[in-house]
Amino acid sequence: MNEIKKRLTKNNTIFFFIFLSIIIIVICFFFKKLFLSPSEKKAMKELNYAQQYLYQGFIDKALNRKKDKINYLGFYGIASKYPFTKAGNISKFYAGICYYKLGYYKESIKMMKNFSAKDEMLPAIKYGMIGDAFTQMKNKKEALKNYIIAANIRENEITTPLYYYKAALLSFSMNQYKNSKYFFQKIENKYPFFLYRKNVEKYLMFIENKL
Secondary structure, three states: OHHHHHHHHHHHHHHHHHHHHHHHHHHHHHHHHHHHHHHHHHHHHHHHHHHHHHHOOOHHHHHOOOOOOOOOOHHHHHHHHOOOOHHHHHHHHHHHHHHHHHOOHHHHHHHHHHOOOOOOOHHHHHHHHHHHHHHHOOOHHHHHHHHHHHHHHOOOOOHHHHHHHHHHHHHHHOOOHHHHHHHHHHHHHHOOOOOOHHHHHHHHHHHHHHO
16 A cells, blocks of 8 residues: 555656656746747847947947937847846856946956856856956956966967967066966977967977076
């Protein structure tokens, strides 16, 4: 009798979780159909306006951080109003760049951290931008940490040596010559076509004389 009760309890638990999973799937479907799809279209339209200002060099207008009473949202407004859409997500990235260009480094870091990057280059650029913002804020420790993340998160021929280079230069400025040498050697050994290859060689020669 006890064995039958246990089986019934187990079956009820399984059916409950199956039923719960179905409910969640249905809710997600209708949420996407009724809310996200229309929102995505509106957000994409707003994104096009903001991008046009950015390409023309009007960074403040593209960001529209003050939410001026005009007929478009700007990157800040899109990220705030449509945070769960693809356009809203990429707007966080653009907003982070705009904040950085305008000298609002804390805001830039916040936006970049909220941006979800998934492709080959953007994850590295995300952390590289955070590193640049911390560098501007004179927080070298945090800057270095983010440059190292940027260099390692998606290994490729462009962003990886670039952020190793920034990490090496920053370490050098902090008199951390062993760390600097390590990062420069990473570039020398694996990335022979790096743009600043000659600078890498010069720094390595200088560090060898220092150590």
